[in-house]
Amino acid sequence: MFQVGVDIEDISRFENKTQEKDSHFLNRIYTKNELKYCFSNSHPAKHLAARFCAKEAVVKALNGLVKKMPKYSDIEILKKENGAPFVNLLNCNENIEISVSLSHDREKAVAFAAAQKN
Ligand SMILES: CC(C)(COP(=O)(O)OP(=O)(O)OC[C@H]1O[C@@H](n2cnc3c(N)ncnc32)[C@H](O)[C@@H]1OP(=O)(O)O)[C@@H](O)C(=O)NCCC(=O)NCCS
Structure with missing residues (x-):
């Protein structure tokens, strides 16, 4: 079975987050690899927002496909050498394939996910 999910967020929700002040929120949502990528950029908020969208989109796409929602x-969003995002599903032993796509402009971030159980 093949399912899709989508999400959109205001980037402003993620402005001024710092790894010192917001560690509880950040570590609950993001992996170390994701935080390293987001905070290595000049505008972390748009990358944090896009990854948050991606996680919500993945949850929507996984509805009914997995026994236990991650x-x-x-739900770790990493990048290939060419910049394209991919999902690394941690602590999950189900055979699930997921594709994601992210986008951000000045105000909004969006993500789309497709998931298939093999
Ligand atoms: C990929 C591309 C279309 C992104 O367009 P854009 O309008 O600048 O950026 P958007 O805001 O819509 O999207 C940004 C997101 O696109 C994704 N992205 C980047 N490169 C990508 C690629 N090659 N394929 C798919 N998605 C890509 C990333 O997830 C990025 O968000 P992130 O940095 O938070 O992870 C554009 O950068 C492009 O055409 N690049 C050249 C393609 C290429 O192959 N470059 C690599 C040469 S080796």
Whole structure:
């Protein structure tokens, strides 16, 4: 079975987050690899927002496909050498294939996910 999910967020929700001040929120949602990528950029908020969208889109796409929904911090969004995002589903032993696509402009971030159980 093949399912899709989508999400959109205001980037402003993620402005001024710092790894010192907001560690509780950040570590609950993001992996170390994701935080490293987001905070290595000049405008972390748009990358944090896009990854948050991606996690919500993945949860929507996984509805009914998995026995137990993964935590946000177990839905890791990494990047291929060419910049394209991919999902690393942590702590999950089900055979699930997921594709994601992210976009951001000045105000909004969006993500689209497709999931298939093999
Ligand atoms: C990929 C591309 C269309 C992105 O367009 P854009 O309008 O600048 O950016 P958007 O805001 O819509 O999307 C940004 C997101 O696109 C994704 N992205 C980047 N490169 C990508 C690619 N090659 N394929 C798919 N998605 C890509 C990333 O997830 C990025 O968000 P992130 O940095 O938070 O992870 C554009 O950068 C492009 O055409 N690049 C050249 C393609 C290429 O192959 N470059 C690599 C050469 S080796």
